[in-house]
Amino acid sequence: MSNNTSAANPELWSMTLEETLKKSTLFREIASFKEQTGLTYGDTIHRPYASDVSVDTYVPGTASTPQDITITDNSMTLDRFSIANVYVDDTENIQSKYDLMAKYVEQMRKALAIDQDSHFLLEIRNAVTDVDNNDMAGGTAGDAFALTSSNVLDMFTMADKYLRKQNAEDGQKFAVLTPGAIQKLVTYLGGKYTQLGDEYTKYGYRPKLLFQDFIVYSSNNLPYSATWTPANNPSNSDTITIDGVTFTFVSTIGTTAGNVLQTTNTATTLLALQTLINNKGVGDGVNSVSVSAANKRKVRNWYATVDNATTPTNITVWVGGKSTSVTVAASEVNDPWSNETLHQFFGIKGCTDMVIQKEVNVEKARQASNGKLGSTYLVSSIYKAKTFYEGTYKMIDVKVTEATGA
Numbered sequence: 001m002s003n004n005t006s007a008a009n010p011e012l013w014s015m016t017l018e019e020t021l022k023k024s025t026l027f028r029e030i031a032s033f034k035e036q037t038g039l040t041y042g043d044t045i046h047r048p049y050a051s052d053v054s055v056d057t058y059v060p061g062t063a064s065t066p067q068d069i070t071i072t073d074n075s076m077t078l079d080r081f082s083i084a085n086v087y088v089d090d091t092e093n094i095q096s097k098y099d100l101m102a103k104y105v106e107q108m109r110k111a112l113a114i115d116q117d118s119h120f121l122l123e124i125r126n127a128v129t130d131v132d133n134n135d136m137a138g139g140t141a142g143d144a145f146a147l148t149s150s151n152v153l154d155m156f157t158m159a160d161k162y163l164r165k166q167n168a169e170d171g172q173k174f175a176v177l178t179p180g181a182i183q184k185l186v187t188y189l190g191g192k193y194t195q196l197g198d199e200y201t202k203y204g205y206r207p208k209l210l211f212q213d214f215i216v217y218s219s220n221n222l223p224y225s226a227t228w229t230p231a232n233n234p235s236n237s238d239t240i241t242i243d244g245v246t247f248t249f250v251s252t253i254g255t256t257a258g259n260v261l262q263t264t265n266t267a268t269t270l271l272a273l274q275t276l277i278n279n280k281g282v283g284d285g286v287n288s289v290s291v292s293a294a295n296k297r298k299v300r301n302w303y304a305t306v307d308n309a310t311t312p313t314n315i316t317v318w319v320g321g322k323s324t325s326v327t328v329a330a331s332e333v334n335d336p337w338s339n340e341t342l343h344q345f346f347g348i349k350g351c352t353d354m355v356i357q358k359e360v361n362v363e364k365a366r367q368a369s370n371g372k373l374g375s376t377y378l379v380s381s382i383y384k385a386k387t388f389y390e391g392t393y394k395m396i397d398v399k400v401t402e403a404t405g406a
Contacts, residue, residue, distance in 0.1 A: 023220040023321075025117035030174050030217075031385070032350035039078060039355050046075045049389045076386035078357055082115055084108040087367070089374035101377060105362055108379035112360050118221045118301050118321030120385040121176065123352045124345045125223070125303060125318055127397040129162045131155060131346075144341040144399040147180070149187035156212040159346040159396045168348050168394040175214040176345040178323040180405045182218045185211065214346070224322040224402065225341045229314040231334040233266040239331040242302075243319055245281075245295045247273060259289040267311045274315055277304040324406050342405035347395035351387065358382040 035045050051070040058064055086104045093100055133139035135158050136151060147155065156175065163169065177185065186205050209216040228240060234249035241247075249262040249269065260276060263269045272287040281291040281299035291299055301320035306312035316339075319326050328337040360381045367374055387395070 023114050023117070025113050025221065026176065026217050026219055027117045027120035027354060027385075030176070030347070030349050031120060031352055031354035032391075033354060033356075034350075035076065035353050036355045036357075039357055043078045044075055045078075045355070046073055047388050048073045072389075074389050076353065076355065076384055076388075078355055078382060078384045080119065080384045081380070081382055082112055083378060083380040084111055085376055085378040087372075087374055087376045089372065091373070093374075101375070105377050105379065108377070109360055109362070112379055112381050114221060114321065115301070116354075116356070116381065116383055117219070118223075119383070120352065120354055121219065121221050121345055122223050122301065122303060122318060122320040123385050123387045124343050124395060124397050125225075125305075126387040126392050127347075127395040128392045129166065130397040130399055131158045131162065132399045142399075143339050144401040147184050147400045147404040149184045149191070152181070152184045152188045153212075155344075155398060155400075156214060156346075159398055160212060160214075162396050163346070163348065163394070166393040168351075171348040171350060171394075173214045174217065174345075174347060174349055175211075176217045176219050176222060178222055178342050178344065178400070178405045179218060179220065180342070181344055181400060182216075184404070185209075185216070219345075220323040221321045222323040222345060223318050223320050223343050224326045225316055225318045225339075225343065226326070226328050226337045226402075227314050227316045227339045228328070228330065228335065228337050230266055230270075230330075230332070233264075233269055234262055234332070234335070236262055237331075238262075238335075240335075241327070241329045242317055243298060243322065243326045243328075245291060245298055247276070247291075253286065253289060255289060257289055257292045258295070259283075261287045263287070266313065267308075270306055270312045270315045274304040274306055274312075277302050277317060325402060340402040341399045342402050344398035344400055344405070345395065346398055351391040351394035353386050353388060353391070354383065355386075356381065356383040 035047070039045055048071050051072070053067050053069065056064055086108070088100050088104065132141055133143040133145040134141040136145040136154060139145065159175070160173070163173065182205050205218065207217070236249065236251040238249045239246050245258065247258045247260050248256065250259050251262050253259055253261050260269065260273050263272060276283055276288040277299060281296040283290040290296070303318040303320070305316050307314050323342060326340070328340070330337060358381055360379060363378045363380070365376045365378065367376055
């Protein structure tokens, strides 16, 4: 017997679209917004700082020598204009079982909030002090260390020590950790034969845990970084890839997206790559070609530094909003990537300023004048994060290896 009744079997569609899981944000918990009220118009805020003065010994009857004083300008330029948009045709909205407009507007609002958070947390690169492998294990200064449940307490006490040494003791301390670091902390706490240990064994991590007087937050928007050290000047057609974005070194610049001019020496080639990345993936057509539109959306949250401003031998690329593994590769086996790091953000609340001149806003534009029966939905915001001079001493960059922090 061979029955075939499949034609009578209905295919059913859910009443709702699947939920799209998005990262949560926390910058509003730890940022300073004191400059925001002063930037309702205009695009720049200046916050100068004064040089230090010291105390002399006074000899009676002898004139003291005045000290030279210097006022140095420090400014924030509000130049981060962000937008996301989608077009929904009337036919699509009418015939769809789902409210496409509402779904995608919510998606774009969340994406902009995550972009704000990632941009803010990338400011940890401006910390004057870090906790590194030398601090934690007597290894190489500047390198990341392997985090374990056995040394997670040391990570907190070391960060606290440096904040105190920098006279950053006023205000509430906080620590923003990657999920892997949170797991190590919970394992440490769960191993303690205390009421707190029992609670964390039973319930696991809970938001705003207070540990060593730090309010602890978990985030998937912390930055990743890695260092690329070419053995020599890249050859024509050599490539490097960062989080799916490929840069190709070429002897003639051409027009292919992501091309970087292979110049006369390693230093100038690295400087051309640095400029392309720090210009949000927009090339100058001479030393580089812009990356694709899709890749610009990634590169806008990156930042590149070199080990020497004039004659660099390596480049470190920071990838904002990537608290998980990032894939980096090089076509030349002798040009390795190294020191893959997930940066944990320790500091005093208010160490970094955030100005949101235009909150996330939704606009609908009919496209009838363009011959289309539909609407473009635009979600936009204007914002900028800035760590002023004093704030750089109120934060600590804790460098954890990617393998143990993800």
